[in-house]
Amino acid sequence: MRQILLKYCGGCNPDINRSKVIAEVKRSLPPDIELVSKTTDEIAEVGIMMSGCSTTCLDREDIRKLAKQWIVVGGNNVNYFPVENDQLTEHIIKKILACLPPTNERIQ
Amino acid sequence: MALKTAQEYVDSLRKQKLNIYMFGEKVENYVDHPIIRPSINAMAMTYKLAEEPEFEDLMTVTSSLTGEKINRFTHLHQSTDDLRNKVKMQRLLGQKTGCCFQRCVGMDAFNAVYSTTFEIDAKHGTEYHQRFKKFLTYVQQNDLAVDGCMTDARGDRSMTPGQQPDPDAYLHVVERRDDGIVVRGCKLHQTGMINSHEILLMPNNALKDDEKEWAVCCAVPTEAPGIIYVYGRQSCDTRKLEPNKIDVGNINFGGQEVMTIFDNVFVPWERVFMDGETDFSTMLVERFAGYHRQSYGGCKVGTGDTLIGAAKAIVDYNGASKASHVKDKLVEMCHLNETLFSCGIACSAEGRKTASGNYMIDLLLANICKQNVTRFPYEIARIAQDLAGGSLVTMPSAQDFDNPEVGTLVKKYMQGAGDDSAEKRQRVLRLIENITMGCGAVAYLTESMHGAGSPQAQRIMIARLVDLNHRKNLAEKLCGIQDNTDINWK
Numbered sequence: 275m276r277q278i279l280l281k282y283c284g285g286c287n288p289d290i291n292r293s294k295v296i297a298e299v300k301r302s303l304p305p306d307i308e309l310v311s312k313t314t315d316e317i318a319e320v321g322i323m324m325s326g327c328s329t330t331c332l333d334r335e336d337i338r339k340l341a342k343q344w345i346v347v348g349g350n351n352v353n354y355f356p357v358e359n360d361q362l363t364e365h366i367i368k369k370i371l372a373c374l375p376p377t378n379e380r381i382q
Numbered sequence: 383m384a385l386k387t388a389q390e391y392v393d394s395l396r397k398q399k400l401n402i403y404m405f406g407e408k409v410e411n412y413v414d415h416p417i418i419r420p421s422i423n424a425m426a427m428t429y430k431l432a433e434e435p436e437f438e439d440l441m442t443v444t445s446s447l448t449g450e451k452i453n454r455f456t457h458l459h460q461s462t463d464d465l466r467n468k469v470k471m472q473r474l475l476g477q478k479t480g481c482c483f484q485r486c487v488g489m490d491a492f493n494a495v496y497s498t499t500f501e502i503d504a505k506h507g508t509e510y511h512q513r514f515k516k517f518l519t520y521v522q523q524n525d526l527a528v529d530g531c532m533t534d535a536r537g538d539r540s541m542t543p544g545q546q547p548d549p550d551a552y553l554h555v556v557e558r559r560d561d562g563i564v565v566r567g568c569k570l571h572q573t574g575m576i577n578s579h580e581i582l583l584m585p586n587n588a589l590k591d592d593e594k595e596w597a598v599c600c601a602v603p604t605e606a607p608g609i610i611y612v613y614g615r616q617s618c619d620t621r622k623l624e625p626n627k628i629d630v631g632n633i634n635f636g637g638q639e640v641m642t643i644f645d646n647v648f649v650p651w652e653r654v655f656m657d658g659e660t661d662f663s664t665m666l667v668e669r670f671a672g673y674h675r676q677s678y679g680g681c682k683v684g685t686g687d688t689l690i691g692a693a694k695a696i697v698d699y700n701g702a703s704k705a706s707h708v709k710d711k712l713v714e715m716c717h718l719n720e721t722l723f724s725c726g727i728a729c730s731a732e733g734r735k736t737a738s739g740n741y742m743i744d745l746l747l748a749n750i751c752k753q754n755v756t757r758f759p760y761e762i763a764r765i766a767q768d769l770a771g772g773s774l775v776t777m778p779s780a781q782d783f784d785n786p787e788v789g790t791l792v793k794k795y796m797q798g799a800g801d802d803s804a805e806k807r808q809r810v811l812r813l814i815e816n817i818t819m820g821c822g823a824v825a826y827l828t829e830s831m832h833g834a835g836s837p838q839a840q841r842i843m844i845a846r847l848v849d850l851n852h853r854k855n856l857a858e859k860l861c862g863i864q865d866n867t868d869i870n871w872k
Contacts, residue, residue, distance in 0.1 A: 288849075288852065289847075289849055291852070327744075328734045328744065328745070329732045329733070329734050329744060330734050330735070333735070348734060351734075353737065354734075354735055354736055354737040355501065355504070355737045356501075356665070
C-alpha cells in the first residue's frame with residue numbers, strides 16, 4: 275500500500291468543503307494508494323496540503339519537511355494555479371498520479 | 383544605479399517631450415507649470431523618502447530580479463511582510479503629501495502582470511513572462527515611475543468592447559507588424575500619467591473569445607509618438623495660479639488625472655505581454671484591481687491622518703478642543719481611519735503566493751477594504767467640516783488678508799483662540815477645504831469612490847468570493863435542521 279500524507283489547515287473560513295473534496299479524491303484513487311493524516315518519523319514521499327482558502331496557511335517550513343513532494347491545495351488553487359471549482363478533485367487526482375504513477379506504469 | 387534622488391527624478395521629467403494640452407492650449411514646460419508641479423512634487427516624495435535613513439526600511443527593498451537595492455514602488459512582493467510594508471509605505475506617503483502620490487498604480491500593475499504572464503505562458507506556451515521580467519528589470523535598475531493604465535473610454539456601457547459602434551472605445555490592436563503591434567484608444571482618469579516615464583497598458587475588463595484585439599497588455603514610454611495628454615480639471619485648480627498660495631490649502635502637493643489618447647502608437651514585440659489571450663483578461667483585471675483596492679487601505683489612511691490633524695488643529699485654534707462632543711468626533715474620525723488601515727493590513731496578512739512566486743493579497747478582504755474606502759473618507763470629511771465651522775466656505779481670500787485697507791480688520795475678526803490664530807485658522811481651513819471639496823477631494827473622496835473600481839464592482843466580487851452556503855450550513859447545524867456531526871461526546 276502506498277501512502278500519501280494528508281495535512282489539513284485549521285479550516286477557519288474555507289472557500290471549499292475540504293472533507294468532501296478529500297472524500298471524492300479517496301473514491302477515485304487506485305486501491306493501492308491511501309491517504310494518511312498521522313505523521314511518523316519517516317519523511318513521506320508525497321503529501322497533500324489541504325488549505326480551505328487561497329491564503330494557503332499550511333504552506334510553511336515545518337509542514338514542508340514532512341514530505342518530499344507536495345500537492346498544495348489552497349481553496350480553488352492547486353499548486354498555486356487557479357482551478358474551476360467543479361474540477362478541483364480531478365486536478366488533485368491528476369497531481370497525485372503524476373507523483374505516484376500506477377504501479378504497472380512504474381515498472382515499465 | 384538602482385535609486386534616483388528626488389532631484390534626479392524631477393530632472394528626468396524635464397528631458398521628456400510630452401504632448402500635453404490644458405485649458406485648450408499646448409503646455410510647453412509642464413514640469414514648472416504651477417498647476418502640474420504640485421503633482422510632480424508628490425511623486426518626487428516617493429524618491430525623497432527612499433533616500434532617508436529613517437524611512438528606507440519601508441521605502442526600499444532588495445530586488446527579487448537583480449539582488450540590488452530598489453525602491454519598493456518597483457518591487458515584486460515576495461512575502462506577506464512585503465504586502466504589509468507596501469500598505470505602511472503608502473500610509474507614510476499619504477501623511478507626507480496629503481494627496482495621491484501616484485506611483486502605486488504602476489507597482490500594482492507590475493505584480494498583476496508578473497503573475498498573469500507566468501500563467502498565460504504555462505497554458506499557451508508564449509514568452510510574455512520573460513519579456514516582462516526584462517522590462518521590469520529595466521524599470522528597477524533605472525528607478526522609473528510607471529503608470530499602470532487600465533480604464534478605457536468605454537463608450538456605451540451596456541456593450542462589450544466588440545459590440546461598440548466605435549471600436550476605439552476600448553484600446554485595441556489595430557495592426558500587427560513583423561516588429562510589433564500598433565494600438566489605438568483612450569485611457570481615462572490616468573493619475574500620475576505625465577509624471578511617469580513609462581506606461582503599462584492593460585485590458586479594462588473580461589473579454590469574449592472573439593474580442594482578441596482588445597486583449598492587449600504592453601509597455602510604452604510616456605513620450606512615445608502618437609500619445610496625446612489632455613489634463614483633467616479639478617475643483618479650485620486655478621487657485622494654483624494665484625500669487626499667494628495660502629488659498630490652495632495644500633501648498634506644495636497635489637494629485638492629477640489625465641485623459642491619455644493613443645493615436646496609433648507602435649509597440650515593439652519585446653514590450654508586448656499579452657496579445658489576444660482573452661481567457662486571461664479577467665485574471666489580469668482582477669489581480670490588478672485587487673492590489674489597487676489594497677493600496678487604498680494605505681494611501682487614503684495617510685491622507686486621512688492629515689485631515690484628522692487639520693481637524694484637531696482647527697478645534698484648537700477655535701478654542702473648542704475641550705468640548706466633549708468635539709473630542710468624540712475626533713475619536714470617530716480616528717476609528718474610521720484605523721478601520722481602513724486594518725482592512726489594508728488584513729488583506730495583506732492573508733495574502734498568498736502565486737504560481738510565479740510573487741505574493742498576492744487576499745482578494746475578498748481587499749474588496750472589503752475598498753468597499754469601506756468608498757464610504758469612510760466621506761464620513762471623515764463630513765466630521766472635519768462639522769468641526770471646521772462655516773468659515774470653511776465663507777472666509778475671505780488670501781488677497782483680502784493682505785489688503786492694506788481691510789486686511790487688519792479681516793485678521794481681527796478671523797482671530798480665534800490665541801493672538802496668532804487668524805493666519806493659522808486661514809491656513810488650516812484652506813487645507814480642510816482642499817481635502818474635502820477642493821483639488822484634494824478629487825483623490826480623497828471621488829477617487830475613493832471610483833478609483834480601483836466603483837462600489838458595485840467590489841460588491842460583485844464579494845458576492846462571488848463569499849461562500850454563502852457554507853454559512854447556511856453552519857446555521858442549520860446550530861438550530862438542528864442538519865445533524866451536528868461535530869458532537870461525538872456524551
